[in-house]
Amino acid sequence: MQQYDFPNKPNLDLNFSPKLVVYALGLILLLWLASGIYIVNPEEQAVVLRFGEAIEISDSGIHYHLPRPIERIEKEKVTQVKRVEIGFRTISLDPAPRYQKVLRESVMLTGDENIVDVELIVQYRISSLEDYLFNVAGQSEAVRGVAESALRQVVGRHTIDEALTEGKLKIQTEIEEEIRTVFELYGIGVRLENVKLQAVSVPREVDPAFKDVASAREDRERLRNEAEAYRNEIIPKARGEAEKQVRQAEAYAVERVKRSQGDADRFLTVLKEYRNARDVTEKRLYLETMEKILPNIQKYVVQSDGKGGLLNVLNLPRQSAGGGSGQ
Numbered sequence: 631m632q633q634y635d636f637p638n639k640p641n642l643d644l645n646f647s648p649k650l651v652v653y654a655l656g657l658i659l660l661l662w663l664a665s666g667i668y669i670v671n672p673e674e675q676a677v678v679l680r681f682g683e684a685i686e687i688s689d690s691g692i693h694y695h696l697p698r699p700i701e702r703i704e705k706e707k708v709t710q711v712k713r714v715e716i717g718f719r720t721i722s723l724d725p726a727p728r729y730q731k732v733l734r735e736s737v738m739l740t741g742d743e744n745i746v747d748v749e750l751i752v753q754y755r756i757s758s759l760e761d762y763l764f765n766v767a768g769q770s771e772a773v774r775g776v777a778e779s780a781l782r783q784v785v786g787r788h789t790i791d792e793a794l795t796e797g798k799l800k801i802q803t804e805i806e807e808e809i810r811t812v813f814e815l816y817g818i819g820v821r822l823e824n825v826k827l828q829a830v831s832v833p834r835e836v837d838p839a840f841k842d843v844a845s846a847r848e849d850r851e852r853l854r855n856e857a858e859a860y861r862n863e864i865i866p867k868a869r870g871e872a873e874k875q876v877r878q879a880e881a882y883a884v885e886r887v888k889r890s891q892g893d894a895d896r897f898l899t900v901l902k903e904y905r906n907a908r909d910v911t912e913k914r915l916y917l918e919t920m921e922k923i924l925p926n927i928q929k930y931v932v933q934s935d936g937k938g939g940l941l942n943v944l945n946l947p948r949q950s951a952g953g954g955s956g957q
Contacts, residue, residue: 634735634893640720640772645808646887651787654708655945656797662697662813663697664955665692665695665697665698665703666694666695666696666697667692668690668693668694668695668703669692669693670688670689670690670693670705671676671690671707672690672709673707673708673709673710674690674705674706674707674708675687675688675689675703675705675706675708675756675759676688676693676703676705677703677704677759677760678695678701679701679702679704680696680700680701680705681700681701684760684763684764687702687759687760688703691885704719704763706756706759706945707756708755708756708757708759711753711754711755711823712753712754712755712770712773712776712820713751713752713753714747714751714752714753714754714770714773715750715751716732716735716736716748716749716750716751716752716774716777716778716781716818717731717732717735717736717747717748717749717750717828718730718731718736718749718828719731719732720826735750736749737776737833738781738786739785739786739864740785740786740788740789740790740793741787741788741789742789742790743838744789744790744832745832745833746785746790746794746830746831746832746833747792747829747830747831747832747833748781748785748793748827748829748830749824749827749828749829749830750778750781750805750826750827750828751824751826751828752773752774752777752779752809752822752824752825753823753824753825753826754773754820754822754823755820755821755823756819756820756821757819757821758817758819759819759821760819761818762818762819762820763818763819763955765817765818765819766816766818766819769818769819772818772871773818773820776812776813777809777825778807778810778816780805780808780809781805781811784801784804784805784808785801786835787804788801790832791847793830794830794840794844795833795847797826800828802825804827805825805827806822806825806869809822809825809891810822841886842845847850855920856868865941900915
């Protein structure tokens with residue numbers, strides 16, 4: 631085989647100085663040790679792991695740990711409010727909020743076997759970083775699973791009318807209690823901040839029928855309120871009228887009793903006078919009676935001498951015309 635010589639071929643000298651090797655190793659060691667410096671921001675906490683075992687939790691500031699593979703750190707924002715959405719996902723907030731439905735999470739059965747579409751928001755913070763990192767895998771999905779399970783369990787205990795109308799606040803409170811109980815039971819390392827029922831509605835396919843039901847329910851409430859208003863108006867008026875009639879009857883009874891007592895006293899007085907002077911009393915009673923039954927007729931009282939005759943009666947008009955009073 632023919633060989634060729636290449637002119638100007640460089641000669642490579644691969645001999646390194648021992649001192650240069652030491653310097654290089656020292657620099658590498660220094661960089662390796664310096665890689666253990668880490669910074670924890672104010673909203674964060676860090677846990678130091680030595681061969682996978684948690685040995686220390688660091689707060690905000692500059693800290694040091696033995697470099698990998700001896701020790702490593704994991705940091706989480708413990709003051710940040712984390713959010714889990716059930717039944718929907720937020721696609722974007724700018725320029726306008728846009729959401730996407732997740733029907734496999736939002737559609738569920740109520741206690742009276744009706745279908746309802748529910749959207750839920752769960753907000754939480756990390757309360758124990760060590761528990762959060764090591765007691766559960768896939769923390770966000772674990773929180774989502776707990777929230778969705780609590781949502782279905784609570785909604786399944788209530789009717790659709792409660793879920794759509796006045797029972798929302800009660801359902802929301804029960805969901806919050808269920809989630810908090812599970813968090814404490816399994817030591818997930820998070821603290822529940824807020825639970826919000828974002829929307830509760832019926833599926834689109836049955837929406838017209840439920841609108842009719844809602845309209846009928848509103849009519850029922852309106853008629854009930856009108857009936858309550860009528861009752862509140864009539865009952866006090868009837869009670870007042872009854873009280874008035876009772877008072878009038880009581881007053882009439884008192885007046886009749888007093889009048890009867892007066893009539894009885896007057897009769898006893900007349901009886902007493904009658905027993906003392908029968909003739910005079912009879913004449914007085916006779917004259918008073920005639921005065922009552924003939925109020926507008928001129929009457930004459932004639933003193934009889936007991937002899938009878940018509941002369942005294944015939945002379946009465948003349949005596950009256952002469953200035954006597956008509957008696």
